[in-house]
Amino acid sequence: MEPQPARASQPAGASQPTGASLREPGAILLLSCYELGHQPLSLASPAAFLRRAGFAPALLDLSQAKLDDEAVRRARLIAVSVPMHTALRLGVRAAERIRALNPEARLCFYGLYASLNAEALFRRGIDAVAGGEAEEPLLRLAQSLDRGEAGPVPGIRTISHAAGPWLERIPFEVPERGGLPPLDRYVRLEVGRETRVAGQVEASHGCLHLCRHCPIPPVYGGRFFVVPRETVLADIRQQVEAGAAHISFGDPDFLNGPGHAMAVARALHAAFPAVTFDVTAKIEHLLRHRDHLKELRDLGCLFVVSAVESLNDGVLAILDKGHTRADVETALRITDAAGITLRPTFVPFTPWTTLDDYRGLLAFIEDWGLVDAIDPVQLSIRLLVPPGSLLAEHPAFLPFRGALDEERFTYHWVHPDPRLNRLQAEVSGIVERAARSGEAAAESFERIVSATNRAAARTANAVRERRIPRIPPARRDKGRAPRLTEPWFC
DSSP: OOOOOTTTTTTSSSSOOOOOTTTTOOOOOEEEOOOOSSOOHHHHHHHHHHHHOOOEEEETTTTTTTOOHHHHHHSEEEEEEEESSHHHHHHHHHHHHHHHHHHEEEEEEEEEHHHHHHHHHTTHHHOOEEETTTHHHHHHHHHHHHHHHOOOOTTTTETTOOOBBBBEEEEEOOOOOOSSOOEEEEEOOEEEEEEEEEEEEOOOOEESOTTTTOOSSHHTTEEEOOHHHHHHHHHHHHHHHHOEEEEEOOOSSSTTHHHHHHHHHHHHHHHHHEEEEEOHHHHHHHHTGGGGGHHHHHHHHEEEEEEESSSOOOHHHHTTOOOHHHHHHHHHHHHHHHTTTEEEOOOOBOOOOOOOHHHHHHHHHHHHGGGGGGGGGGGOOBBBOTTTTTTTTTTTTTOOOOOEEETEOOOOOOOHHHHHHHHHHHHHHHHHHHHHHHHHHHHHHHHHHHHHHHHHHTTTTGGGGGGOOOOOOHBBBBBOOEEEEOOHHH
């Protein structure tokens, strides 16, 4: 796929061809490609800003519908949400079709991965990018285009105008979800034998922490912004009225501001006592704010997602995760005591991971009865180092860093142990086939264990390598943990 040349002669705020006003219905098209199976908040939030200012954007979610050729041809400004790596790769594919259908439209990418990959996007013919609190720059871009103005737009980066992510507090609006597919077409909660429609909100943006492999720190720089409680509750209310019985808090870390987080959780429970929820929180926050865990359970929290990433303290130090393996074990004990399921996520394949590390991770999962609490995809994930990552220039990564792969939007690296490279590919294949067939997590886990033991047996020293303990099924799997029906992909 050859990148298209950037149109440097036409800055984002340049005069537009004659035609319909940008305020006419559909003159602005907001496009989402993937948002972890949720109804895209990344469309609903900027839609609220634009509609309040008198615009009438159309919303299109490509995870639910094909690209609408007529909607693309009608639009003069097309903004593509790329909050994660998968969305970015899907978005650039969509951009090729968009350019063919409507070469005159202004094409803007916004979200975390737009900021990180701005230069690569410009080389593909994207006109502009916006990051951070992108709603405000997108609104300003629409207003500038509507007035026919040339020149730079605050918060909008183009090939001819440098602009950093927008990190000023914005006047949060209640997301406008009209025009999106109904909630019951999106991810659901599975708890026991029951499934429930699941909504998604955010009580905060950004993050206080600087984990080196995370895409948030190079964009937000350790800052976070709280969304007013009444705004969050109003968004929850409209989703409950649309059928939601469970809410996922999509904050990078729900406990960055524990006072605000607890106030939001209490307000949710007071207004909708039957509605359950889940949150994401760092291991160190779970330990620091352990006194809140039982109350969270009583307020309806079913599970907590936490980016454990590794059980090797050396790898955790390189990633600057702020926790150790012992901390993970403590977090498992205190969440279990509180009656909340901990659902760890991992980046098990890094340049510093050994085969024994990986086998130890599988043993840990069995020993702690986590087989059913971890989506199998978590055992296949390979470290992603996009441009701008805090890890890209780290001394521990530089010996492994290859060229920037602009097709995949990541730096290339190869593990020095070829067994790990082969194992990662094999585990990915197991996970992909399981996702298509609907295979149970425990069955996928057994396949991954077998593949790992085969990888170890390929060496002459296999007899001296520690074997993964075979734990009786009664101990290995505590039962089906509450989960969302969409596995966690980045």
